[in-house]
Amino acid sequence: MAAQSGKDMLLKLDETGSGSFLTVAGLRSRSLSLNAASVDTTDQESAGRWRELLAGGGVKRASLSGSGVFKDQGSDAAIRGLFFAGTIRTWQLILPSFGVVEGPFQIVALEFSADHAGEVTFDLALESAGEVTFAAV
Incomplete structure (x- = not known):
């Protein structure tokens, strides 16, 4: 696979739960982290005292993050509203030439910052x- 442009990695929000996705505008960086906790099943009879893990036994989780500047009133208002209400909505992360990660997410942190001579960022x-879920493209 050839190198991909970072600007093509999109974070999208199903603002109303209708299945219609809105791109979160103004993002300069986006990231996805997938994790699965392990379940240790090692006991005194484990071969050579090596750790043994239970296949598929741990809790899975995904974390999405992004940062940028507010540029679009619609997505800005939606993000603020979802955060303050603690609402869970379906989000998508489009990974160019790879696939789409989609599922229910809750906004757990929303930070604003600004430099005196610069723009407000979030x-x-x-x-x-x-x-x-993951769907290959």
Whole structure:
């Protein structure tokens, strides 16, 4: 696979739960982290005292984050409203030439910052709140 442009990695929000996705505008960076906790099943009879893990036994989670500048009143208002209400909505992360990660997420952090001579920026963190799916493109 050839190198991909970072601007093509999009974070989208199903603002109303209708299945219609709105791109979160103004993002300069986006990231996805997938994690699975392990379940240790090691006991005194484990071969050579090596750790043994239970296949598929741990809790899975996905974290999305992004940072940028507010540029679009619609997505800005939606993000603020979802954060303050603690609402869980379906989000998508489009990974160019790879696939789409989709599932329910809750905004767990929303930070604003500014430099005297610069623009107001924001940081956004989301945590999965149910099953997350992946569809290859």
